[in-house]
Amino acid sequence: xxxxxxxxxxxxxxxxxxxxxxxxxxGQIVGFLGPNGAGKTTTMRVLTCFLPPTSGSATxxxxxxLENPMEVKKRIGYLPETPPVYPExxxxxxxxxxxxxxGVPKGDLLRRVAEVSEKCAVADxxxxxxxxxxxxxxQRVGLAQAIIHNxxxxxxxxxxxxxxxxxxxxxxxxxxxLAGEHTIILSTHxxxxxxxxxxxxxxxARGKLVATDTVENLTSRLRGAETVSVEVMPANGDLDxxxxxxxxxxxxxxxxxxxxxxxxxxxxFIVESQEGQHVRPGLARAVIDAGWNLxxxxxxxLSLEEIFLQLTASSDPHKPEPVEAAVAGxxx
Amino acid sequence: MxxxxxxxxxxxxxxxxxxxxxxxAFFALIAGYFFxxxxxYFVRRGLESSMMGQSFPxxxxxxxxxxxxxxxxxxxxxxxPMITMRLFAEEKRTGxxxxxxxxxxxxxxxxxxxxxxxxxxYASMLGIxxxxxxxxxAYGKPDWRPILVGYLGLLLLGGxxxxxxxxxxTCTKNQIVAGVAxxxxxxxxxxLDWASSFETSVTAKVVSxxxxxxxxxxxxxxxxxxxxxxxxxxxxxxxxxxxxRSLESLRWRS
Numbered sequence: 181x182x183x184x185x186x187x188x189x190x191x192x193x194x195x196x197x198x199x200x201x202x203x204x205x206x207g208q209i210v211g212f213l214g215p216n217g218a219g220k221t222t223t224m225r226v227l228t229c230f231l232p233p234t235s236g237s238a239t240x241x242x243x244x245x246l247e248n249p250m251e252v253k254k255r256i257g258y259l260p261e262t263p264p265v266y267p268e269x270x271x272x273x274x275x276x277x278x279x280x281x282x283g284v285p286k287g288d289l290l291r292r293v294a295e296v297s298e299k300c301a302v303a304d305x306x307x308x309x310x311x312x313x314x315x316x317x318x319q320r321v322g323l324a325q326a327i328i329h330n331x332x333x334x335x336x337x338x339x340x341x342x343x344x345x346x347x348x349x350x351x352x353x354x355x356x357x358l359a360g361e362h363t364i365i366l367s368t369h370x371x372x373x374x375x376x377x378x379x380x381x382x383x384x385a386r387g388k389l390v391a392t393d394t395v396e397n398l399t400s401r402l403r404g405a406e407t408v409s410v411e412v413m414p415a416n417g418d419l420d421x422x423x424x425x426x427x428x429x430x431x432x433x434x435x436x437x438x439x440x441x442x443x444x445x446x447x448x449f450i451v452e453s454q455e456g457q458h459v460r461p462g463l464a465r466a467v468i469d470a471g472w473n474l475x476x477x478x479x480x481x482l483s484l485e486e487i488f489l490q491l492t493a494s495s496d497p498h499k500p501e502p503v504e505a506a507v508a509g510x511x512x
Numbered sequence: 513m514x515x516x517x518x519x520x521x522x523x524x525x526x527x528x529x530x531x532x533x534x535x536x537a538f539f540a541l542i543a544g545y546f547f548x549x550x551x552x553y554f555v556r557r558g559l560e561s562s563m564m565g566q567s568f569p570x571x572x573x574x575x576x577x578x579x580x581x582x583x584x585x586x587x588x589x590x591x592x593p594m595i596t597m598r599l600f601a602e603e604k605r606t607g608x609x610x611x612x613x614x615x616x617x618x619x620x621x622x623x624x625x626x627x628x629x630x631x632x633x634y635a636s637m638l639g640i641x642x643x644x645x646x647x648x649x650a651y652g653k654p655d656w657r658p659i660l661v662g663y664l665g666l667l668l669l670g671g672x673x674x675x676x677x678x679x680x681x682t683c684t685k686n687q688i689v690a691g692v693a694x695x696x697x698x699x700x701x702x703x704l705d706w707a708s709s710f711e712t713s714v715t716a717k718v719v720s721x722x723x724x725x726x727x728x729x730x731x732x733x734x735x736x737x738x739x740x741x742x743x744x745x746x747x748x749x750x751x752x753x754x755x756x757r758s759l760e761s762l763r764w765r766s
Contacts, residue, residue: 253616264611268528
């Protein structure tokens with residue numbers, strides 16, 4: 181449905197997107213993952229014909245973004261990072277307006293507006309001025325706007341940014357509900373979001389494609405080694421940190437134990453497992469069997485930064501690229 | 513069709529914000545005042561000359577309508593930047609321009625829609641002055657044809673300045689900047705013909721030809737001169753053409 185080949189976008193001074201290629205199948209929901217400034221927005225803007233590529237090509241449903249922009253635009257629903265709403269319009273007025281400019285036939289217009297209002301849960305505010313709506317509602321109006329002409333492809337730029345946790349869950353459910361009918365690309369810099377909503381992930385950093393894989397493959401690849409935080413409390417009296425450490429190291433599958441700060445007699449360790457080993461049950465048993473109290477035991481998730489470091493480091497072992505330097509090129 | 517959709521949305525924005533009402537109220541006040549002054553002057557001169565036994569040509573068209581038209585044309589210079597300043601600047605600031613540009617619309621449809629909406633607001637503003645003209649018809653017998661020509665001239669003049677204002681609005685994200693720059697350009701285009709008052713060189717003639725108000729003179733007299741119509745229509749074309757280029761360059765630069 182979407183095919184990007186050797187896409188490069190260069191601004192006056194910097195390269196925002198550097199030779200990216202990927203494909204998205206029909207009906208898939210794909211997460212576009214990267215830190216701020218990685219080139220996510222730029223790639224999406226090229227796909228929506230907002231920006232022309234410097235070199236390379238992008239096709240949507242077989243139409244090239246440079247040669248046939250009109251056909252591409254008809255088939256794409258786009259929600260930019262800030263919902264493109266007019267605060268002085270009422271919700272239904274706005275949706276009717278967007279429907280018209282997107283080419284929804286006149287006879288279907290009111291029906292479509294009612295349908296998408298229902299789907300995006302904005303029907304109850306249809307007579308309210310958009311400027312008076314909360315951020316969450318505005319986002320949903322933005323989403324309703326993107327699907328009003330029932331496009332083949334939906335492009336959503338950070339659809340959950342700036343929402344409160346409750347609204348984030350609602351928006352994610354809404355997006356999941358849209359999958360199947362539409363091919364969806366959504367960008368985010370939050371890893372769990374991709375895990376929860378997407379089938380495939382495309383990871384970019386500093387304008388370059390770092391990885392593209394299914395969510396399961398990627399997480400198992402990254403989480404092959406488990407990192408666990410353990411906090412041990414002595415049952416009575418004092419406890420020697422070295423002793424605990426030694427005991428934890430003996431658990432099968434543990435590769436490394438790093439002591440952290442010890443407070444109020446509680447001993448805190450970070451334990452790393454070997455590839456493909458689940459060490460949490462073993463750790464728990466070891467602590468209990470030794471007669472200590474297990475205060476806390478939880479897996480430490482990899483932050484996005486660590487994932488990037490891992491991925492970029494594995495592709496280029498000599499020069500692990502610092503992710504901090506990747507803040508460039510977005511919001512141009 | 514799309515042009516009408518864009519224009520309708522633009523009018524909704526105008527009339528939901530204070531801009532339309534502010535512009536119209538200001539116009540009603542100033543144009544009404546000018547009309548009052550012109551009528552009072554006309555009546556007084558008529559009275560004075562009849563008391564002195566002289567005959568005074570009681571020509572409403574010459575002594576009331578013509579000065580009122582030239583005054584309105586100058587008021588337009590001040591109000592037009594206020595009408596055009598938000599057209600594109602606001603969309604660029606809030607990001608809604610992304611919606612328009614990624615919709616299956618041609619640039620020309622977007623531009624024409626916005627310009628048409630601005631022209632309609634300007635026309636409804638002029639509509640207020642029709643009330644004053646109606647008063648003249650109630651108490652006198654002015655010739656209606658020069659009035660029509662005058663209004664046509666005002667619309668052409670307005671259309672020309674609105675197209676320039678629209679162009680300026682595409683150049684910035686800031687409405688105020690667009691407004692001030694638009695006002696500066698309008699002012700410049702007005703004072704250009706002052707050059708010809710003390711110079712008779714070819715340069716001075718060319719410069720004064722470019723003055724937008726100079727071409728309104730014939731219309732205010734009620735004379736429909738093709739060369740002035742051509743002038744305004746070409747300014748409209750140039751303004752809209754520049755707007756189209758500027759909108760296109762947005763994508764290449766951004």
